[in-house]
Amino acid sequence: MRRWVAIATALVLSGEAVGIVLINAVLATVAENQNMSLAGLDPDAMSTGTWVMGGVFGLLLVLCGLVALLAGARDRAPGRLGRVTLIGCAVVHGVLGAVTVGLVGWGAFAFMMLVLALLVFTLLAYGPGPRAEDGVSDEAGPAAARTA
Secondary structure: OHHHHHHHHHHHHHHHHHHHHHHHHHHHHHHHHHOOOOOOOOHHHHHHHHHHHHHHHHHHHHHHHHHHHHHHHHOOOOOHHHHHHHHHHHHHHHHHHHHHHHHOOHHHHHHHHHHHHHHHHHHHHOOOOOOHHHOOOOOOOHHHHHHO
């Protein structure tokens, strides 16, 4: 089941990346067509900044989706950098979920919490297992060793 959740997480993050890029494209177009300045900022700078922000956010979401997809395809836990990437993505979705309740509404909040749940489940399903240096092994414990 963890493999399918990781693949679903990758698909949802990829779809979200497309949505973020499209939203920022609309915002950049509106900022450019308004030809108004905000606190003295150049309208072209605002439009360019919005395009760049949409592209960067989209790439980051695609990167997180690729990490989840590789974890699901290989059925192995992502490496340290991959886990940090997924944890950062989960934190951002949690914070943005809290913000979207007031700004957008409960539907957007539910979507953000769904993505957060998929990320957390992917992280927990591929969490670190017991390791030999932690004192956990497949061999018998000390009591069994004394009786042998």
